[in-house]
Amino acid sequence: MGAMPTRRVTVERNRLRFAASHMATFGGTCEPLHGHNYDVFVEVEGDLTKDGWVWDFGDLKRTTLGIIEQLDHRFLLQRRSTLLAIEERPTNWAIRFGEKGYVFPKEDVVALPVENTTSEQIAEWISGELAAALRAKGALSMRKLTVGIEEMPGQAGWYTVDL
Numbered sequence: 822m823g824a825m826p827t828r829r830v831t832v833e834r835n836r837l838r839f840a841a842s843h844m845a846t847f848g849g850t851c852e853p854l855h856g857h858n859y860d861v862f863v864e865v866e867g868d869l870t871k872d873g874w875v876w877d878f879g880d881l882k883r884t885t886l887g888i889i890e891q892l893d894h895r896f897l898l899q900r901r902s903t904l905l906a907i908e909e910r911p912t913n914w915a916i917r918f919g920e921k922g923y924v925f926p927k928e929d930v931v932a933l934p935v936e937n938t939t940s941e942q943i944a945e946w947i948s949g950e951l952a953a954a955l956r957a958k959g960a961l962s963m964r965k966l967t968v969g970i971e972e973m974p975g976q977a978g979w980y981t982v983d984l
């Protein structure tokens with residue numbers, strides 16, 4: 822019995838990038854505030870449409886860009902962190918880790934529903950937004966979606982989900 826063929830399209834890098842700051846936690850410690858120029862990779866696996874494609878490259882890039890633009894030039898806050906003390910105020914976010922405290926104006930922050938702002942979890946969030954956006958456009962033949970976030974050359978976190 823032969824394996825089912827798989828067909829995939831990928832879009833990556835070039836305009837699919839954003840610059841953002843964050844501070845991830847690990848092992849009970851917290852990184853100092855810093856930033857990355859993140860490169861984004863997207864792979865869609867699915868059946869061919871009657872036009873012989875899995876998904877239109879241009880549309881896939883535009884849709885991805887619409888999502889990652891929300892992160893560009895922002896501080897990425899892990900809203901569900903169990904290690905940071907996070908207080909939402911009317912005009913800012915107050916964040917404390919031990920003796921260190923930060924206050925960020927709200928317009929500079931994207932509060933992501935994740936436990937930590939690792940590349941893996943940022944990729945997972947983008948993947949959820951992207952899957953919803955593509956489904957809303959009628960992408961019913963998609964079977965699998967992968968998002969990769971390269972935070973520096975040669976260092977990337979990935980998330981794959983079956984749709």
Ligand SMILES: [Zn+2]
Nearest residue numbers: 843855856857
């Ligand atoms: Zn980092």
